Every structure is written in C-alpha cells, then in structure tokens.
Amino acid sequence: MDADITDPSDWLSTPLSSLSTLDALLRCRICRDLYTAPMVTECAHSFCSLCIRKCIAATPASEHPCCPICRAAVTEVKLRRNQVVEEVVGWFRAGAREGLLSVAREGGKGRKRARVDDQDEKRSEAASSAAAEVRRSTRARPTAYVVSTSSSTSLLTITSSYQEIPPSPEPTTDGAYVNLDDDDDGLVPCPVCDKRMTVKQVTRHIDSCLSLKANTSSSSSTTPSSSTSTKPKTLLASSSTTPPHQKRLPKIQYSMLSEPKLRQKLQDLKIPSHGNKQALQARHSEWVSIWNANVDRSVPRAKTQLLRELAAWEESLDRFPAGSRVSAEGLEEWGVKHKGDFRELIAQARRNLPKRAEAKAEVEGEAELESDKAAE
Amino acid sequence: MSLASTRRLLKEFRAAQKSSSDSEEELVRIRPVSENDLLHWVGYIRGSKGTLYEGGRWNIDIQVPKTYPLHPPEIKFITPICHPNVNWKDGLVCLDILKGQWTAAWTLQSACMAILVLLSDPEPNSPLNVDIANLVRSGDEEAAASLVHYFTAKYAST
Numbered sequence: 301m302d303a304d305i306t307d308p309s310d311w312l313s314t315p316l317s318s319l320s321t322l323d324a325l326l327r328c329r330i331c332r333d334l335y336t337a338p339m340v341t342e343c344a345h346s347f348c349s350l351c352i353r354k355c356i357a358a359t360p361a362s363e364h365p366c367c368p369i370c371r372a373a374v375t376e377v378k379l380r381r382n383q384v385v386e387e388v389v390g391w392f393r394a395g396a397r398e399g400l401l402s403v404a405r406e407g408g409k410g411r412k413r414a415r416v417d418d419q420d421e422k423r424s425e426a427a428s429s430a431a432a433e434v435r436r437s438t439r440a441r442p443t444a445y446v447v448s449t450s451s452s453t454s455l456l457t458i459t460s461s462y463q464e465i466p467p468s469p470e471p472t473t474d475g476a477y478v479n480l481d482d483d484d485d486g487l488v489p490c491p492v493c494d495k496r497m498t499v500k501q502v503t504r505h506i507d508s509c510l511s512l513k514a515n516t517s518s519s520s521s522t523t524p525s526s527s528t529s530t531k532p533k534t535l536l537a538s539s540s541t542t543p544p545h546q547k548r549l550p551k552i553q554y555s556m557l558s559e560p561k562l563r564q565k566l567q568d569l570k571i572p573s574h575g576n577k578q579a580l581q582a583r584h585s586e587w588v589s590i591w592n593a594n595v596d597r598s599v600p601r602a603k604t605q606l607l608r609e610l611a612a613w614e615e616s617l618d619r620f621p622a623g624s625r626v627s628a629e630g631l632e633e634w635g636v637k638h639k640g641d642f643r644e645l646i647a648q649a650r651r652n653l654p655k656r657a658e659a660k661a662e663v664e665g666e667a668e669l670e671s672d673k674a675a676e
Numbered sequence: 677m678s679l680a681s682t683r684r685l686l687k688e689f690r691a692a693q694k695s696s697s698d699s700e701e702e703l704v705r706i707r708p709v710s711e712n713d714l715l716h717w718v719g720y721i722r723g724s725k726g727t728l729y730e731g732g733r734w735n736i737d738i739q740v741p742k743t744y745p746l747h748p749p750e751i752k753f754i755t756p757i758c759h760p761n762v763n764w765k766d767g768l769v770c771l772d773i774l775k776g777q778w779t780a781a782w783t784l785q786s787a788c789m790a791i792l793v794l795l796s797d798p799e800p801n802s803p804l805n806v807d808i809a810n811l812v813r814s815g816d817e818e819a820a821a822s823l824v825h826y827f828t829a830k831y832a833s834t
Binding site: 329331333358366369613 | 681687691745746
C-alpha cells in the first residue's frame with residue numbers, strides 16, 4: 301500500500317520542483333489524495349465527494365456544517381461536481397504524473413552524473429527538452445508536437461494531450477482513464493464515432509457526425525439537440541445512460557424514526573441491519589455518504605464494491621472505548637477473573653430451564669438469553 | 677482505523693520525514709512513535725525568536741483518534757510549560773481548533789504550528805493556568821516574563 305502513497309514533495313528533489321504546486325493543488329485538503337469525484341462548495345472550495353460528505357455527516361446535529369478550509373456554511377444538497385478539476389486529475393492520475401515524474405527524475409540524475417555513454421546522454425537531453433517543453437506549455441501557448449525518436453513516449457503523450465485536450469477522458473469500465481492519445485500517430489478520435497483524424501478535421505467532422513447520429517437514432521429519447529450537440533461524449537453518455545437506481549439517497553432525520561422503522565429502511569436498501577439504533581444510524585449515515593459520493597463519480601462503481609467499503613468501515617470502528625483495548629491475553633485474564641460469575645450464570649440458567657418448559661413462565665432479560673445458550 | 681485515516685496519516689508521516697532536518701531553525705518537529713502505530717506521535721516545539729519562550733524546547737505528545745481527520749488529535753505538553761492556556765499538571769492545551777473549531781483541513785503539523793503561535797499570543801481570558809493568566813491579564817509583563825523565563829530555564833532549556 302505504501303507504494304501508491306504519493307505526495308507533492310515527490311517533485312521537490314527533481315528539476316521540475318515547481319510542479320509540486322500543481323500536484324498539491326490537485327489534492328483534496330481532507331484526504332490529501334488526488335481528487336476523487338471533486339465537488340465544489342458554495343464557498344468555491346473543492347473536496348472529494350466522499351470526504352466532504354463524511355465531514356458534513358460527522359458534524360454534530362447542533363452545529364451547522366462548515367467548509368473545512370474557510371468555515372463558511374456548506375449544505376450537502378448544494379455541492380456541485382467540479383468537472384474541469386475531475387478531468388485534469390483524471391489526466392494527471394492516468395499516467396501524466398508518473399510520466400512527468402520519471403522524466404524529471406531522469407533529468408535530475410543526468411545533470412548530476414557524468415554522462416557515461418551516448419544513450420545516457422541522449423536520454424537526459426530528451427528529459428531536459430521535456431522540462432523545457434513543459435515550462436513553455438505553462439504559458440498557455442499551444443506547442444507543436446515533439447516528434448522525437450527517443451524513448452520518452454511519456455513526453456509525447458504529455459505534450460500532445462496538452463494541445464488536444466480531449467473533451468473528456470474516456471472512462472473505462474473499471475474506473476480508470478484511458479489516455480486517448482496513446483497512439484503516436486498525432487490523430488485524435490472523434491468524440492462521437494471514435495474515428496481517428498487530425499484536430500482540424502474533427503471540428504469540421506463533428507457536426508456532420510452528430511447530425512448523422514441524430515438521424516439514425518431519432519427514436520432515442522436522448523437525441524442531442526443543437527444546443528447540446530457540442531457536449532462531450534461522456535456527458536451525453538452519463539446523462540442518458542444513468543440507470544434509474546443511480547439516484548442520490550436522501551438524508552434521514554433519525555430522531556423521527558423508531559428503531560424498527562430504521563431497521564426496515566436499512567433492509568430496503570439491502571445493507572446489513574443488525575445492531576442497536578445507534579449502530580443502525582451510523583451505518584445508514586455512512587452508507588448515504590458512500591452511495592452519494594459514488595453517484596458523483598463519472599464512472600460509478602458497482603454496489604458490491606460499495607458494500608465492501610461499508611464492511612471495511614464497520615471493521616474499522618472502535619467498539620471498545622479508547623484506552624481499554626482488549627487483547628487476547630486480556631480476555632483470558634478476564635475469563636479467569638470472572639470464572640465464578642460465569643458459573644453462577646450458567647447454574648442460574650439451568651435452574652430456569654425446567655421452570656420455563658413447564659409453565660412457560662416469563663423469564664426475563666439475560667436469564668432468558670443464558671437459558672437459550674444452555675439449551676443449546 | 678479506516679483506510680482513509682491510515683492513508684492520510686501515512687502522507688503526513690512522509691511529509692514530516694521529508695521536511696525534517698534536525699536544525700535549530702526548525703520550530704516544530706513531529707514523528708510517530710513507531711511506524712506500526714500511526715495513532716501516537718511525539719515531537720517538540722521550540723519557542724520562536726523574539727517571544728517569551730525563545731530558547732526553550734518542549735516535548736509534546738499527540739494522540740490521534742481513529743476517526744481522524746474528522747475529529748481533532750489530542751495534543752499535550754510533556755515538558756512542563758508556564759503558559760496561560762496550558763494546564764501545568766497534565767500539559768493539556770486550551771485551543772479552539774483542537775476542540776470545536778477543528779476541521780479536517782488541519783494537519784498534525786499545522787495544529788502544532790497553531791500551538792506555537794498560541795505561545796506568543798496567549799488568551800488569558802480562558803486560562804488553564806490561573807497564576808500566569810492573572811499576571812498577563814493584570815498587565816504585569818515583567819512578572820509574567822520572569823516567571824516564564826524561570827520555568828523555561830528550569831525545564832525546557834536546550
């Protein structure tokens with residue numbers, strides 16, 4: 301797990317140390333990871349959907365939830381997706397970070413070390429040209445393709461995807477992004493029909509392609525109108541193919557519900573429904589956060605995965621008050637210490653057993669439980 | 677501890693490792709007691725230059741709740757410190773961000789920085805150490821300074 305823990309400080313030791321700022325900016329201030337389904341608050345701060353939802357859920361009922369950064373009031377229903385940041389992070393995470401970082405590290409090494417052979421020299425040259433390329437591209441000036449024969453393919457994808465910036469990264473079923481420009485042919489796919497062509501051709505082609513599609517699928521209710529025809533494909537897809545069950549769950553005023561009714565709610569959601577009201581409430585609240593955060597993802601995950609997440613959360617709960625953690629030896633010791641009590645309880649249960657069988661007298665509380673155990 | 681808490685603490689650990697050089701300049705330095713238990717950290721705070729606490733070094737102890745960062749860590753002084761908002765006996769710090777004003781955007785490092793700032797900017801109207809708070813409140817700066825200097829020299833001089 302340690303390997304995928306990345307940090308903005310990874311850049312500091314490289315010649316591209318200024319990218320540390322970009323790296324830090326693309327991270328949620330709550331989990332310090334690259335954003336997952338970033339949401340923007342009313343005060344214009346962004347957080348991962350799950351992070352901010354959990355924060356809001358953890359706010360005591362007596363207080364109004366506030367933004368973790370500026371403390372302005374936040375309302376969960378007013379959170380909005382931060383599409384641009386999501387796309388940038390998607391690109392960064394999909395390999396641009398790794399690619400840039402390896403190029404940067406290579407460059408750093410090349411400068412310090414005496415150049416051993418030709419190949420090394422070539423590589424470090426490529427690296428420093430990459431650094432220069434990146435620096436140039438921060439000035440928001442489209443750069444020409446770097447068509448180089450060196451091994452730095454990562455450089456190619458970085459510069460080319462900068463210039464073309466796909467309307468939206470193409471999500472795959474497993475939630476990862478595929479870099480559209482993996483092929484070095486310098487072509488981009490049409491967002492509608494996936495046919496590859498040059499950038500100029502796409503702009504001309506896209507209108508005809510859309511109108512063609514509108515004609516052939518006129519029966520579909522989601523025929524793109526002229527106003528939406530410029531939307532990227534993934535937006536169309538997510539609005540038209542969102543299954544009906546991918547709706548956000550409403551929050552519940554738990555104090556208004558009795559325990560059986562709350563349990564019923566959990567059963568209706570098909571999530572575990574054991575435990576007392578407090579446990580039910582905590583579990584439901586966690587599930588609502590997990591579920592709603594999943595809806596915010598451009599590529600939602602399967603429910604089984606969410607259930608695993610819920611189970612992991614449940615596992616991580618501290619069922620014992622702080623400071624009194626029960627270890628295996630502790631339990632044994634406890635058993636020895638209270639042996640007498642246990643014997644007493646068992647004896648009591650045995651006495652109660654025949655009584656109950658005869659008269660079906662009401663045996664209350666713990667004694668009943670104990671007798672059940674004894675009967676087994 | 678949940679995965680999210682572990683990941684976040686690991687990141688803080690890494691950041692602390694990278695930023696640290698054991699120089700005199702560093703005012704706050706923290707690390708987990710062991711790599712296997714990220715819920716218990718120790719470290720120290722140095723008094724910043726130009727304040728009453730200049731020249732002192734106080735060890736601190738940080739207990740992190742399993743629900744971190746949704747709930748604040750408990751930070752206390754191990755080395756006795758004479759300050760209006762620090763309990764002399766148990767070292768507990770009275771600081772709003774460690775209580776109700778905590779938000780998940782704070783980190784262990786930034787919380788320690790907040791304590792460092794508290795050293796030079798006490799809030800004598802909500803004291804945990806009434807004796808020094810009274811001196812500060814009554815405006816007897818000389819007495820407060822000499823008391824702080826005395827205890828700094830006695831317990832926290834480096």
